[in-house]
Amino acid sequence: MNPRRKKRLLFASALVGGVAAIATLLLFALNSNLDLFFTPTEVVEGREDSGLMPEVGQRIRVGGMVVEGTVERDPTSLKIAFQVADTGPAITVLYDGMLPDLFREGQGIVAQGTLIEPTVLEASEVLAKHDENYMSPEIAEAMGQTHEPMQYDDAQTGGGY
Missing domain, CATH: 2.40.50.140 (Nucleic acid-binding proteins)
Structure with missing residues (x-):
């Protein structure tokens, strides 16, 4: 085998071995933190x-x-x-x-x-856990479920929209 191919083979096998070691350590760390x-x-x-x-x-x-x-x-x-x-x-x-x-x-x-x-x-x-029907007061007000929408007349708002 020519020395250049030998070097490439060694580099490729070291790279594959390193990736496998890192993946093993990562899976072990994730498994120990799993609830x-x-x-x-x-x-x-x-x-x-x-x-x-x-x-x-x-x-x-x-x-x-x-x-x-x-x-x-x-x-x-x-x-x-x-x-x-x-x-x-x-x-x-x-x-x-x-x-x-x-x-x-x-x-x-x-x-x-x-x-x-x-x-x-x-x-x-x-x-x-809160009730799945919970709605914050701000959202309820925005949706008009608990409060009537505010009525503005043009005199208070200074004219149109």
């Missing part, structure tokens, strides 16, 4: 379609409704415990921090954290 979304039923029973079940110690997101009457607050700190359910079994969420303003019993939430027991999630973040 899968589960419902409380899927946390307890596993996913029907794939059989995937979260393991203790895994970071996950859980979404569901806060069960009425399960919110327990520690009077001396910001610690709170509550249960989240969908249509099946509930799981317990432990959280230490400020809750969103929209958080209340019967409200939809998404909690992100680590599963410390098969049915207990230690949350690092709690997000409250």
